[in-house]
Amino acid sequence: MSTPSPSTSSTTAEPPSAPPESATRLRAVLLVIVTAYLMVGVDSTVVNVALPDIQRDLGFSPTGLSWVLNAYTLAFGGLLLLGGRTGDILGRRRTLTLGVLLFAGSSLLGGLAVDDGGLLAARALQGVGAALTAPSTLALITTNFPEGPRRHHALGVYSSTAGIGASIGLVLGGMLTSWASWRWALLINVPIGLAVALALPRLVTETPRQAGRFDAPGALTGTAGTTSLVYSFIRVSEEGWSDTRALLGFTLAAVLLVGFALTESRAQQPIMPLRLFADRDRAGAFVGVLLLPAGMFGAFYFLTLISQQVLDYSPLRAGIAFLPMTAVMFTTVRFVPRMLARFGAKPLVLTGMTLLATAGAWLWRLRPGDGYAPALLGPLVILGVGIGLALMPLNATILAKVTPHEAGAASGLLQTLQWLGGTLGLSVLVTVYGTATRDATGTPTDILTHGASRAFGTAALIALTALLVAAFAIRGRRRTPTADA
Known part of the structure; x- marks a missing residue:
């Protein structure tokens, strides 16, 4: 007999409605938190469509250009565990405010950078600010919302922010690059960050500080x-x-x-408590959040290059080309909390991972001369549905039954694996691309398409691996009337 999934083992009946004052406060808290995290998600991709302009202005090599993304995600993922521990010791609201201010300041430095080294240093510093920001946002949701439907709703909004933020970054980056300059893709964070930093002490209650030390x-x-x-x-x-x-x-x-x-x-007092892996479902979900973005981030990177350097799209049109994925992702995540309560996490994760593998296999068949509608639109739609189905159930599985004093460590580890997965996945796919194109002959368009198709095939294999892990590691559950309710 299968045991209940942690993601759905919470209270089976809807708790009494919160008083209007409490509901209003929780909506305001959620708005501030997701705005802070939206900046983090947007900046993982906001410079993607600006990469050709950045390469031309600052002199990056084709493979070295990936460091504009990796400098950010590597510092982000590498320091997330420490960021989670910082929130536990100093207080999560205080840490979130510090992270947002550092993020805004480094965005200003990046927008004013005059050479490649200056931009990479600013992007790395942005990653440090994001590492302080992200664990505190998720931990504040865990501590402010009771486990059950209300937390699932908040996690649904939060998860959609994480996934859609990357898509919004592509569109926003295209708009700013086309209408102004790639520098504004970074400078826009300054006023938003200052507004969030001012709102936090007015709206969000500080969490108790825990005694301890940094690892x-x-x-x-x-x-x-x-x-x-x-x-x-x-x-x-x-x-x-x-x-x-x-x-x-x-x-x-x-x-x-x-x-x-x-x-x-x-x-x-480790920054990565190994006891968090003791639960089988949580361990499987941790592997899932490592592998899911590994192919996704690489797909965004190469799709951006193809749309501009093969299809000859402007940065704005390249960003708009990703809108179908954003739309279906947003639509999908709206229904996920109800599907999660009814079916449990495992069916949703398996379906989402299957769709991600399918999208990668479709893009693997990309050939020179293929247009947007026949070659890219279908995979983008499938990617949006797959990400929307898989991400929130994985998050809910990891955070189920986590005690309040471990909320920072669990959320920090979750996001560490997520962003490190994206960074490592992008580096692996860039390696596949570089190996495939090193001795290739033909036009630049042919070479780029050939290398990108090999990278997409590798992304499909990564998604297939994630599917197998979820199938064998995450346990399903029997549906019961109370669970369905």
């Missing part, structure tokens, strides 16, 4: 290890698998990540 050795070894791993993949994409620096980087990454695991197993 500096864990943060150092974990971040350095993942940085070395991503660097090595990017190096391979440019120089090949026989490159000495790449091989040394892989070796160093292995040593550092093993050291990280040993450090966390012995630390009194």
Whole structure:
């Protein structure tokens, strides 16, 4: 007999309606929180459609251009666990305010950058601000909303913000790049960040501060290890698998990540509590949130290049080309909380992962001369439905039954794996692209399409792996009348 899924094992009946004052306050709290996190999600892709302009202005190489994305997501993912622990010790509202202000300040530096090094440094600093912001947003939802339908609703809004934020970033980046400059894709964060920082102390209640200390050795070894791993993949994409620096980087990454695991197993207050993996469903969901964005972020990267350099779209038109995916994703996530309560997490996750693998396989067949409607529109729609179905049930599975004092660690680990998955996935897909195109001949359009199709095929394999993990690791549940209610 299957045990109930953690994502649906909460109270089976709708709790009494909250008083109007409480409901109004919760709506205001949710608005501020999701606005803060929306900035984080938007900036994961807002510069995507601006990449050709950035490359032309600042002189990036084709494979080195991926560092404009990776510098942000790597610092973000590498420091998320430390950001979650910071929120536990200093207070989550205080940490969120600090993160938003740092994010806005680094966005200003990036928008004013005059060379490639300055932009990459600003993007990395943005990642630090995002690492302080993201765990606190999710933890504040966990501590402000009671487990059950209200929390599922809040998580549904939050999850849609996470997924749709990336899509909005593509459209917004295209608009700002076409109408003004790629620099405004970063500068727009400044007024929004200041507004959020001013609203937080007025609307959101501070959480109790917990005694403890920072796990500096864990943060150092974990971040350095993942940085070395991503660097090595990017190096391979440019120089090949026989490159000495790449091989040394892989070796160093292995040593550092093993050291990280040993450090966390012995630390009194680890930034990644290994006990969070003790639950089978939660462990499977953690793997899912690692693998889901691994193919998704890479697909966004190469679809952006294809739309502008193969289909010859302007940045604005390239951003608008992603709107069908955004629309179906937004529509899908509106129904997910009800489907989650009725069917449990596993069927939704399996369906979503299947659709992601299907979209990758469809894009793998991309050939030079294919137009938008026959080649890209269908996969984009499937991606939107797949992401919408899979993401929120994975989040709910991870956060189910988490005690309040572990909320920061659980949400930090969730988002660490999510963003590191996107970073590592992009580096792997860029490596596949670089290997496929290193000795390729033909027009630049033919070479780009050939390499991108190989990357899309790899993304399909990643999604298939996630599907298999979810099928065997996450347990289903029997439907009961109370659960259906």
